[in-house]
């Protein structure tokens with residue numbers, strides 16, 4: 001009977017897809033469990049006051065994660081300040097202003113940039129960016145938070161451009177025509193209609209770009225000087241720092257399993273996880289709220 | 300009085316489609332001029348030439364002249380922004396901007412530099428009344444425009460054009476996406492509007508063409524076959540092709 005055969009294959013396909021879905025949920029839960037079970041004991045082994053202090057020197061039992069936390073925040077914020085305006089403007093240029101041939105060249109170029117391994121960018125950072133910064137700003141070393149910010153900005157830009165451009169592209173042509181037909185100039189149309197219409201996609205792009213910067217490890221380790229000093233004040237930008245990711249990556253290899261240091265490193269992992277969770281949730285609620293509203297409007 | 304004096308207008312798209320060939324036409328002020336004919340005849344192309352919207356189609360070639368207030372609209376020196384404020388257009392599908400009802404109408408005005416709240420409020424209300432929409436939306440002006448029904452959205456698009464106090468309103472099959480009742484509403488407001496505006500309409504069927512036309516122009520594959528008072532064209536067309544088209548539709 002063909003119809004029951006059809007039902008069977010439907011059933012099997014359904015189950016397979018369900019399995020695939022559940023297995024990815026399972027993996028996430030397992031990772032989370034592992035992270036928590038290795039990281040939370042740190043709270044029992046190291047007093048909270050130590051954890052929240054400003055000195056990171058694990059060999060002598062100083063486990064203050066604040067410098068690392070602030071290091072990550074400073075570098076990521078710096079990267080955001082660089083990447084968001086540049087990224088969004090580039091996306092607007094590619095989608096709204098560039099002539100057809102430029103679009104056809106730029107779009108794939110951006111995709112290639114987005115796929116560049118960050119180690120390669122780290123090389124460029126060490127060889128070109130940081131000497132330039134040192135000479136230009138006459139600093140003792142070019143390996144600073146600023147170098148990290150600029151490099152991370154460069155890493156986040158392609159992500160932002162690519163996703164923001166996609167969302168600008170999905171804005172219906174009729175919006176632009178309607179605006180122009182009402183006597184708007186091209187720029188008035190772009191800032192008054194096209195960009196607001198693509199707002200949720202652009203915000204998602206920004207959040208994903210920030211996420212990318214926050215999680216980046218190798219490149220940032222190569223150019224920030226890797227010194228776990230407490231960033232204080234504005235001049236912290238011109239001093240070496242160390243991010244949470246860089247700390248985990250450089251110390252995890254030589255730590256004794258089960259020691260306080262080991263658990264604290266995992267605890268930093270939890271903090272990092274919470275940070276990127278916040279970024280991702282913000283990104284998706286922004287998008288979600290918009291679609292919800294649109295659905296309501298359409299019904 | 301003529302509003303538009305179209306002389307030897309030809310339009311060719313980048314793919315080589317010759318959508319209009321040597322069109323000569325004088326559009327009368329304060330009348331409804333109907334452009335009708337089978338699909339692909341060039342009606343939309345003509346409308347979009349009149350306010351230079353076809354500038355947006357890359358590689359389009361336009362030749363000839365379109366005289367409006369003693370100036371050639373097609374000239375490179377034309378102030379396109381000012382032209383589009385004087386010559387508004389309503390498209391086949393309602394195209395509300397992703398803004399509120401109020402903002403959809405104030406948008407064009409604010410672009411002209413009008414910022415005074417009271418002026419804007421008045422203009423918005425006047426435009427909505429003219430488009431016969433005020434009663435239905437006066438208590439929800441701050442709702443998103445796409446929460447309106449299709450027919451309401453289309454009247455909003457008309458109101459949006461009216462708010463700019465244009466001289467000419469171009470309507471490209473404005474009722475093609477609407478039900479008969481919304482269609483009737485829009486047709487009746489057109490009758491009102493022609494006292495103050497010149498209207499050029501590409502209707503979405505021959506019946507509508509015959510109902511609305513003071514003057515009618517029959518387009519076939521990029522050529523203007525016949526042009527004259529609506530009554531004559533729809534009762535005794537001079538050209539055989541016009542007659543065939545009208546009869547074909549009347550059955």
Ligand SMILES: Nc1ncnc2c1ncn2[C@@H]1O[C@H](COP(=O)(O)OP(=O)(O)OP(=O)(O)O)[C@@H](O)[C@H]1O
Pocket residue numbers: 312313314316317318336337338339340341342343344345356
């Ligand atoms: N942007 C464009 N690029 C290329 N060709 C086009 C474009 N717009 C229209 N054309 C072509 O120009 C011709 C006239 O099109 P137009 O849209 O002006 O016809 P129309 O009379 O409005 O038809 P309809 O009744 O279907 O709306 C058609 O052959 C169409 O394929």
Ligand SMILES: [Mg+2]
Pocket residue numbers: 342343344471501
């Ligand atoms: Mg058309």
